[in-house]
Amino acid sequence: DVRERTLIAVKPDGVQRRLVGQIIQRFEQRGFKLVGLKMLQASQDVLSEHYCGLRTKPFYNSLLRYMTSGPVVVMVWEGHNVVQTSRTMVGHTNPAEAMAGTVRGDFSMHVSRNVVHASDSVEGAQKEIQLWFQAKDLVDWDCWVQTSTSE
Ligand code: DAT
Numbered sequence: 001d002v003r004e005r006t007l008i009a010v011k012p013d014g015v016q017r018r019l020v021g022q023i024i025q026r027f028e029q030r031g032f033k034l035v036g037l038k039m040l041q042a043s044q045d046v047l048s049e050h051y052c053g054l055r056t057k058p059f060y061n062s063l064l065r066y067m068t069s070g071p072v073v074v075m076v077w078e079g080h081n082v083v084q085t086s087r088t089m090v091g092h093t094n095p096a097e098a099m100a101g102t103v104r105g106d107f108s109m110h111v112s113r114n115v116v117h118a119s120d121s122v123e124g125a126q127k128e129i130q131l132w133f134q135a136k137d138l139v140d141w142d143c144w145v146q147t148s149t150s151e
């Protein structure tokens with residue numbers, strides 16, 4: 001499905017370390033289409049919904065403190081198999097196990113500061129996109145110029 005969409009977020013450590021541009025570049029370079037983008041200070045309400053599956057984990061409170069420690073950059077990317085491919089591009093949850101060449105493998109050392117979020121399933125992506133974006137803030141656009149990914 002070329003209209004598949006996923007939610008990618010640069011977490012507060014990624015913003016503070018000036019990694020936003022390099023992360024966007026990787027998704028553009030791969031050929032995915034940016035259809036939503038904003039910077040914000042995440043609220044407890046949105047984060048507790050976003051991480052509702054982790055509520056019972058011992059690291060849950062520190063995770064929310066980390067995620068509210070500064071602004072995040074939230075994006076929606078579209079393209080063929082974007083959910084699975086972006087998980088591969090982002091790398092293992094624990095940067096110590098992430099392959100070089102992945103965002104986490106190239107930019108982070110510790111699971112508590114792993115720079116970026118990527119949805120883990122198509123259904124999860126749809127929920128997360130609805131949670132973080134209003135439909136009117138997603139842009140449907142067509143490409144009229146030659147790009148490296150045009151066939
Ligand atoms: P992912 O972000 O790869 O989808 P996840 O959904 O299992 O991973 O966990 C969400 C975030 O929670 C993860 O990016 C970082 C944090 N986290 C996960 N496991 C952790 C752990 N063992 N210690 C500290 N933070 C952890």
Ligand code: MG
Nearest residue numbers: 117118119120
């Ligand atoms: Mg996850």
